[in-house]
Amino acid sequence: MSAQNTQSGKNDKVDDVSGIETTGHEWDGIQELNNPLPRWWLWCFYLTIIWGIGYSVAYPAWPLINGATEGLLGYSTRGEVAQDIDEFREASAARDAQLASADLDTLRENEDLFRYAVSSGGSVFRNNCSQCHGSGAAGAKGYPNLLDDDWLWGGSMEDIAYTVRHGIRNDVDDDARYSEMPAFGELLEKEEITALVEHVRSLSGEEFDAAVAAPGAELYADNCSSCHGDAGLGDRDQGAPNLADAIWLYGGDREALTDTITNARFGVMPPWGTRLTEAQVQAVSAYVHQLGGGEEPAN
Structure with missing residues (x-):
């Protein structure tokens, strides 16, 4: 298809095959017809604009510095949730009071x-x-x-x-609840800590080096038994863990135990x-x- 120039007396933006005005855009010789949008689509578009304006007037919509416009209806999803929470608390207040004093x-x-x-x-x-x-x-x-x-x-x-x-x-x-383990890295030599690690592993039945653990038993008795007990069973009054059950909070391998004995642990839980x-x-x-x-x- 082609378009006539202005000297022919015809509009050069009208397609000479369909007789429909074009947008003036052309891609690889193909022109775009400027067909009008369907009326139903236009009416829906206008209605969404009207609905949007009404919604922004009736409900919170436009952000401001310290909040948003409240809207004529004063509706708030947060307020609705807060109301639901208050209703639930009111309904369970008697049961909560009973539980609190149980x-x-x-x-x-x-x-x-x-x-x-x-x-x-x-x-x-x-x-x-x-x-x-x-x-x-x-x-x-x-x-x-x-x-x-x-x-x-x-x-x-x-x-x-x-x-x-x-x-x-x-x-x-x-x-x-409070307990504090000393950092034995400041009190013992590395070889002594290594011996302690082997002895502690022996208490829980894990694989250990008996020759290295032998001096560790005396070190344990002098430094650890007052909290963990002679057999390593722990002491709940002090929050001292049981070392004989192979349950480890920070790990029971040699590296983890060496770190624990050397630097101590001090886990905190909020009240x-x-x-x-x-x-x-x-x-x-x-x-x-x-x-x-x-x-x-x-x-």
Whole structure:
């Protein structure tokens, strides 16, 4: 197809085959026809503009320096969520009050309250504890596994609640659980630390060098037994780990044990009693207790 020039008396922007005006654009000899948009499409387009203007007037829409326009209806998705939360809290207020004052040692005897505690405690755990202990509570290096029965400070519900409430080795709560292992790298020679590592590995039944471990036994008795016990069974009153169960918070290979003895460890847990309600503390303690490693209260 071709277009006539202006000397022929015809519009040079009109296609001489279809008789439709072109846009004036041409690609490799192909011209673009300027067909009008369908009326239904135009009306839909105009309606979306009208709807958009109405929406921005009725609802929060335009960002400002310290917020956004509120809209004539004053609607807020955050406000709606906050209202839902308030309604839920109001509905569960009586149950939370009962849980907050419950004796954790006998909580299982109240089946309905215990189920409520575990259910709500799971939510508290996922929102606040899973970042360190993992979504499945299996822990990681430096973060205890909450599924087993190896507890530094005790595994009854009351013990767990105390740990959650006050934390460990933090400088915020005066009642935080506290213990501190010396950095023996400042007290012993490297050869002595190597001997200690071999002796500690022997306590847990792992492969060890008996010749190197022999002097380590005396070093252990002089430096470690006061906290970990003669047989390495630990002491929960001091938060001293059991060295005979082959469960290691920072690893039980020679390199990890050498690092632990040389530099010591000082893991910190915040006091959640300042961030959670007492009902939430009780609930998450019940949840953790029933994961598999919970212990009965001491008589």
